[in-house]
Amino acid sequence: MTDLPAALARELAHRLGSPLRAFAPAAGGYSRGTRGIVTLADGARVFVKATDAEPTDDYRAEAVVSAALPAEVPAPRLLFSCEVDSWVLLCTDVAPGTPPPEPWREQDLAAALDVLTTCARALTPAPIPGLPTIAERMAGRCEIWNELHGPASRLARVEGRWTELVTGDTLLHFDPRHDNFMIDPATGTAMLVDWGRACTGPDWADLVCLLLLSDLGGRDPEEIFTRHPLGAGAPAEAVDAMLVMLAGYWTRSARLDSPVRARRERSRRAVLD
Numbered sequence: 268m269t270d271l272p273a274a275l276a277r278e279l280a281h282r283l284g285s286p287l288r289a290f291a292p293a294a295g296g297y298s299r300g301t302r303g304i305v306t307l308a309d310g311a312r313v314f315v316k317a318t319d320a321e322p323t324d325d326y327r328a329e330a331v332v333s334a335a336l337p338a339e340v341p342a343p344r345l346l347f348s349c350e351v352d353s354w355v356l357l358c359t360d361v362a363p364g365t366p367p368p369e370p371w372r373e374q375d376l377a378a379a380l381d382v383l384t385t386c387a388r389a390l391t392p393a394p395i396p397g398l399p400t401i402a403e404r405m406a407g408r409c410e411i412w413n414e415l416h417g418p419a420s421r422l423a424r425v426e427g428r429w430t431e432l433v434t435g436d437t438l439l440h441f442d443p444r445h446d447n448f449m450i451d452p453a454t455g456t457a458m459l460v461d462w463g464r465a466c467t468g469p470d471w472a473d474l475v476c477l478l479l480l481s482d483l484g485g486r487d488p489e490e491i492f493t494r495h496p497l498g499a500g501a502p503a504e505a506v507d508a509m510l511v512m513l514a515g516y517w518t519r520s521a522r523l524d525s526p527v528r529a530r531r532e533r534s535r536r537a538v539l540d
Contacts, residue, residue: 270290270292270301270303271287271290271301271303271305271315272301272317272354274351274352274354275301275315275317275351275354275356276290278349278351278356279305279313279315279356279358280307282347282349282358283307283311283313283346283358285307285308285309285311286307286308287305287306287307287308288306288307288308289305289306290303290304290305290306291303291304291306293314299318299320300316300317300318300319300320300326301315301316301317301318302314302315302316302317303315304361312361313346313358313359313360313361314343314358314359314360314361314362315356315357315358315359316356316357317354317355317356317357318354318355319352319353319354319355323355324463325463325464326355326357326463327355328462328463328464328465329357329461329462329463329465330345330348330355330357331395332395332398332438332462332463332465333345333348333357333359333462334348335394335395336390336394336462337389337390337394339385339388339389340385340386340389340390340459341382341385341386341456341457341458341459342362342458342459342460342462343359343360343361343362343458343460344359344360345357345358345359346358346359346360362449362458362460363449363451363453363458364449364450364451364452364453364457364458365449365450365452366445366446366447366448366449366450367379367445367448367450367457368445369445369481369482369484370481370482370483370484370485371445371481371482371483371484371486374455375445375448375450375457376483376486376491378448378450378455378456378457379443379445379448379457379477380474380477380491380495381456381457382448382457382458382459383443383473383474383477383495383497384495384496384497386438386440386459386473387437387470387471387473387497390437390438390439391435391436391437391438391470392436392437393436393437393438393467394438395438398438398465398466398467399466399467400434400466400467400468401430401433401434401439401441401466401467401468401472402429402430402433402434403466404441404464404466405512405516408516408519408520409426409512409513409515409516409519410426410515411426411515411518411519412425412426412511412515413426413427422511422514425507425508425511426511426512426515428508429508429509429511429512432502432504432505432508432509433468433469433472433505433508433509433512434468434469435467435468435469435470435472436467437467437468437469437470437472438465438466438467439465439466439467439468439472439473440459440462440464440465440473441464441465441466441468441472441473441476442461442463442464442476442480443459443473443476443477443480444477444480444481445480445481445482446481447459447460447461448460469501469505470497471492471497471498471500471501471506472509474492474495474497474498475492475506475509475510475513476513478491478492479513479534479537479538480530480534482533488537492506510538513534513538514535514538514539517531517532517534517535517538518535521535
């Protein structure tokens with residue numbers, strides 16, 4: 268066993284009814300903590316993620332959301348969550364497959380787009396009360412255009428209204444990067460993992476995020492968006508307002524020293540384009 272604290276190993280063995288035989292840390296991801304696949308003495312496998320680093324809000328939120336996702340949502344089933352000593356622990360089924368490489372391959376992107384269609388259908392209206400809205404999740408994190416260009420600029424005017432325009436009652440993942448999808452090589456289907464940033468908003472918002480968060484390999488995001496059933500009916504004014512908000516967020520965050528600084532800068536350029 269490596270990288271799995273003793274308190275978590277004991278809790279997992281107790282709850283799962285079998286001693287732990289091996290732990291394989293998972294590569295990728297940017298959240299702090301421990302994550303990987305546990306193999307039990309009886310041969311069963313589960314995925315675990317845990318953190319003892321503040322803030323733990325995303326982990327606690329993911330536990331609530333994952334427990335309430337309808338069966339038709341292509342996401343790993345939450346087996347249990349708990350707090351052990353100072354750790355927040357989540358245990359789920361193992362999602363088959365691996366994250367798709369960047370840039371997106373055609374078949375992987377198609378599978379991810381299918382997931383967003385399924386999620387929007389199953390998660391409208393949001394099955395969980397009390398989730399933050401997009402506006403609440405992004406408050407204080409994206410306001411920049413008034414400061415840079417003044418209140419009379421078009422960007423600042425849209426920025427002042429985006430919270431009125433980007434609204435809806437769909438439960439959104441709100442972080443559909445390529446590495447939050449798992450592609451099953453046997454079926455070509457995808458699962459969406461890591462629901463810690465879930466919020467509510469319009470059903471097309473995750474589609475915008477997917478097209479700007481990962482490398483499309485030269486594909487035209489507007490063409491993909493307008494062909495997709497979620498994008499085809501999206502009001503242009505609201506989509507523009509979300510782009511202004513995201514451009515502000517990534518312009519601010521790309522200045523910060525962070526392991527994802529280069530990724531944020533790429534997203535900033537993509538949304539400005």
